[in-house]
Amino acid sequence: MKQGGAALVVLILLTIDRVKAAADESEAAHRAMCALTEAASATFTAPSGTADNDGLNDKIQAANMSVADAQWQALFDDGAGSTPYEQTNGSNRTLADKLGGKEKWDGWSKAFADIKALNIGTKPEGEYPKINSEVERTIARQQLRSIAAQATQLENTMKPLKAFLSDGKLNKVSTSLTQALYGGDGELSTPTLGASFGADGSSWNNLCKGKENRKSIAGDFFAYARGPPPARNNVAPHTDTHGPHESRRHKYRLGGTATLVW
Numbered sequence: 001m002k003q004g005g006a007a008l009v010v011l012i013l014l015t016i017d018r019v020k021a022a023a024d025e026s027e028a029a030h031r032a033m034c035a036l037t038e039a040a041s042a043t044f045t046a047p048s049g050t051a052d053n054d055g056l057n058d059k060i061q062a063a064n065m066s067v068a069d070a071q072w073q074a075l076f077d078d079g080a081g082s083t084p085y086e087q088t089n090g091s092n093r094t095l096a097d098k099l100g101g102k103e104k105w106d107g108w109s110k111a112f113a114d115i116k117a118l119n120i121g122t123k124p125e126g127e128y129p130k131i132n133s134e135v136e137r138t139i140a141r142q143q144l145r146s147i148a149a150q151a152t153q154l155e156n157t158m159k160p161l162k163a164f165l166s167d168g169k170l171n172k173v174s175t176s177l178t179q180a181l182y183g184g185d186g187e188l189s190t191p192t193l194g195a196s197f198g199a200d201g202s203s204w205n206n207l208c209k210g211k212e213n214r215k216s217i218a219g220d221f222f223a224y225a226r227g228p229p230p231a232r233n234n235v236a237p238h239t240d241t242h243g244p245h246e247s248r249r250h251k252y253r254l255g256g257t258a259t260l261v262w
Helices: 006-021 026-040 050-067 070-074 090-098 102-117 134-166 173-182 204-208 216-228 243-248
Strands: 235-237 251-254 258-261
Touching: 050 102, 050 134, 173 216, 204 216
Parallel strands: none
Antiparallel strands: 235 258, 251 258
């Protein structure tokens, strides 16, 4: 996923400062373009262990349910006739609503099912052995109830963040930046004829002259850095060489046949 948020804002602010501080305006435009390119192409790596964290919360909720009293467990035992919230009716629906509604009811139902699925307190041995002593069950219940509540609160807090980081429909920071940088629909990764600037690359005028051809930041910077005739040609064959200063320039291939260099 593309990186968003404050990091991109910082890069853009740094870009502005670079342009203001530079004595050579063409070189400043070059550096600004490079900084924006880095911002648009930066990647985000989701923190590791997300699946493990989700699984740990399931274990906590199941452990909490495993030491609950028998009457409470029976409310969510499908073997005793309990059903998901959407299938409840009459007095069962009324009870489910009093206990917090669909999210809580189905959460407790899952916790009860996970007791067996995750082997929580079902056997005398293993990672989570069964607690037979009523005193120990009471102590465990008091401790686990608080832990389970905190785990649920943390999970609910993380849901919007996880959705934002993983759903491109919600996280539009990178798409918007890339769209502004290269034009088009936000999917481009390099300046493109017709999207970033004019569709005809045969001359500076066709590429850059007029606001209708200034379709992107890349187009604006290219037009600014190279300037109108009699400045040197702004489109050079990809096989052309550009002397000892080439290492200071940024190259972009256009349509597989030409390269922009600035």
